[in-house]
Amino acid sequence: MDARQRQLLDAAITVLGTRGTRHLTHRAVDEAAALPTGSTSNRYRTREALLTGVLTRILEAETAGWNHLAANLDPIDPDTFATTLGTLVHRLATTDRTLxxxxxxxxxxAAHQPALRQHIAHGQRQLATWATPLLAALGARHPATAQRLLLALVDGLLNHQLANPDPAFEPTPAIAALLPAILAARPN
Known part of the structure; x- marks a missing residue:
């Protein structure tokens, strides 16, 4: 991805994250990127192409965050994992709120666009390639199940915090409390 693509996609993320999907237009992205009219449509001819590009950029940014989490888990133990994941979730809800x-x-x-669903599924499979062994190292009985449950917990914490922000938001205690059950979970 070249610098211009990043600039356009980061501007599109800003539009989506601050104004919502109905405001995502090529013109709005051009304005947010401070580029001439037509710049976005030259790179992303359709709204679907723009959404796919945005999703690629979001997955790139979030993968970097998850990789950073994994890099800070030495030695790996449930307490360190809960604290590190709590820090990541807090950042996603505050500093990276727009993303x-x-x-x-x-x-x-994606609920209405199969191509986006496929792209999301691919990103989830990539996440599972390193998250599943990490959860196995933490002692998960069924790492794939633990990974799905952990993502559901993270998404739930984020959804609640984003919809109704709590200035005292601290996700680590919830993660620490539920992590033993997640690690002990049986396949569903």
Whole structure:
């Protein structure tokens, strides 16, 4: 991805995360990127192409966050994992709030666009390739099940915090409390 693509997609993320999906237009992205009219449509001819590009950029940013989490888990133990994941979730709900809101907007669009669903599924499979062994190292009986449950917990914490922000938001205690049950979960 070249610098211009990143600039356009980051602007589109800003539009999505601050104004919502109905405001995502090529013109709005051009304005947010401070580029001439037509710049976005030259790279992304359709709204669907733009949404796919945005999703790619979001997954790139979130994968970097998850990789950073994994890099900070030495030694790996449930307490360190809960604290590190809690820090990531807190950042996603605060510092990276716009990115996270854009992701949620894209996920809502994916309910009606099979191509976006396939792209999301691919991203989830990539996440599972390193998350599943990590959860196995934490002692998960069924790492794939634990990974799905952990993502559901993270998404739930984020959804609640984004919809009704609590200034005292601290996700680590919830993660620490539920992590033993997640690690002990049986396949569903």
């Amino acid at each position: 996270t809101l854009a992701r949620l907007a894209i996920f809502a669009e």
